[in-house]
Amino acid sequence: MHCPLNQPLILPFCEEKKKSAGTKVDLLQxxxxxxxxxxxxxxxxxxPLCFLLRKKHQTRDQLQQLVSDTIDEVLDTPLRSEFIPSTVVSALASMACHGSVRFGRKMSRDSCLQLIRLLSAQKLPFQCAHGRPSLVPLIKIPTIAKFLLSKPVKNLVARKKKFNA
Ligand SMILES: [Zn+2]
Structure with a gap:
């Protein structure tokens, strides 16, 4: 998702780079x-909207550098429709992690169950978007699964086994 700028950024690119960017306008868009x-x-x-939401106190120069790096990466990458620049992936990962539930945060039982349900629906529930561990085992899941035979827990056990395989 993109976000229009009230004041456009001006990137002092050379003619060669401008020409190259002209061939990838659609992909950049x-x-x-x-x-x-x-x-x-x-x-x-x-x-990208995530560039503006990522850091509240981002300077205009930092935003300009981020956009310039994004354009450079797109220009240096062979055309692929599914391509997402690493700058965008990084901004999205940062947003996802900063909005996550932190260790030690008090949650209601319903919120905990909802979180387990949502995690059980994910492909990789044991790591964040950066690849860092997102869960800390306080008890062995198979042990607790004996007592909680609900579908979300079964899914987590299956995914944990698959993930460790
Ligand atoms: Zn993370």
């Missing part, structure tokens, strides 16, 4: 970057 060729470089009129 799909990644959330909308740009226009102007005399002194490229004018960026929208950026």
């Amino acid at each position: 799909k990644c959330g970057v909308t740009l226009k060729d102007i005399a002194i470089g490229l004018e960026v009129t929208s950026v």
